[in-house]
Amino acid sequence: MARYYAKGGSEVEVSWGAIPYTLIVTAPTAIVYSVITNSWRPIIRPALWGVYLGVVATVIPYRLFAMGVSRIRASTASVIATVEPVLAAIWGFLLFRQVPTALTLVAYALIIVASIIVSFEESQ
Structure with missing residues (x-):
């Protein structure tokens, strides 16, 4: 799939593709936790780390991989x-x-x- 999108010059789609999945899996868990505990404070810091890891560990590597795959x-x-x-x-x-x-x-x-x-x- 990465090669398909990379061939078309659309590395952005490949690199951003995993973000919605991560959001769909983690957001309901965070919402349920905050409703049960009646506080949003405990999930703010992990959410920020999640965004950081999503960009650094997912978007950037996928983008670089897709760019490389299009060249080899x-x-x-x-x-x-x-x-x-x-x-x-x-x-x-x-x-x-x-x-x-x-x-x-x-x-x-x-x-x-x-x-x-x-x-x-x-x-x-």
Whole structure:
């Protein structure tokens, strides 16, 4: 889907696409909580953080990904997107000292091996 919109030069639609879904899921929860507690104050700060994370962790990355996908082949983009969780785990380890379990390391190894196999198949 990202490639479809990116080909048409409409990276904005791809990057803003997840925001309504997030709002539809989280807004009712916040409203129910505020009605039950009879106070809006406890949800204001999390709502602001939610907006921040929505823009920084959703809109900007999707926009950059859509721009990149429009410039490379779909197969290359899929390999890069597949390796992303492994890179996220590496950053998590380096920045936050999050140590993955043995099963997680096996999964990461399988992802890397599959990506290498696919990249070799593409070059032939």
